[in-house]
Amino acid sequence: MALSPAELAVVHALWRKMGSNVGIYTSEALERTFAAFPSTKTYFQHLDLSPGSAQMKAHGQKLADALAQALSHLDDLPGVLAPLRDLHGQQLRVAPADFQLLGHCLLVTLARHYPGDFSPAMHASLQKFLGCVFSALLFGDH
Ligand code: HNI
Numbered sequence: 001m002a003l004s005p006a007e008l009a010v011v012h013a014l015w016r017k018m019g020s021n022v023g024i025y026t027s028e029a030l031e032r033t034f035a036a037f038p039s040t041k042t043y044f045q046h047l048d049l050s051p052g053s054a055q056m057k058a059h060g061q062k063l064a065d066a067l068a069q070a071l072s073h074l075d076d077l078p079g080v081l082a083p084l085r086d087l088h089g090q091q092l093r094v095a096p097a098d099f100q101l102l103g104h105c106l107l108v109t110l111a112r113h114y115p116g117d118f119s120p121a122m123h124a125s126l127q128k129f130l131g132c133v134f135s136a137l138l139f140g141d142h
Contacts, residue, residue, distance in 0.1 A: 003074065003132070007125035014110070014117055014126070015071060022068065025113060027060025029106040037101045043092055070133045077136035085137050096138055103130040 003011065018025065031051045034041045047055045066084060073080040088094045107126055111118040 023061035
């Protein structure tokens, strides 16, 4: 289900506001995911998952870059995310529920940093954006 122009506008506005800090928030969201839902750590046993570690920061930045790429290619998410779909689906076998947990933690993290921006409309729009990304990553559609 595509985002409406209004939904797209609020997501873009928040992304602009975050500027170069998106990687900080995605790293924090990963930390929160691992702390609140430790079973999600099982995929990352080869990485140093201590909060603030270089590997956590690097992974958070990769996540941020992928989301930025998705945001600028919403018309072709399955195409843009195809390599990541193979990685997460076929190689890593990430469970759909774990995408939901990460998405939830990302929303909580953003709400904590931008309480004044986090209106119900922002919440719903971000949730929809992440839903489109997850769908493309999991099923190759949106
Ligand atoms: Ni995910 C690697 C993007 C959700 C587990 N992941 C990546 C990379 C990107 C990425 C980009 C780096 C690929 C590369 O180096 O070529 N991951 C995303 C996005 C989402 C997502 C955009 C959803 C919004 N990943 C998840 C979830 C899990 C997950 C929910 C498991 C809980 N990802 C991984 C693992 C790796 C990974 C594991 C490999 C890490 C490594 O460095 O070995």
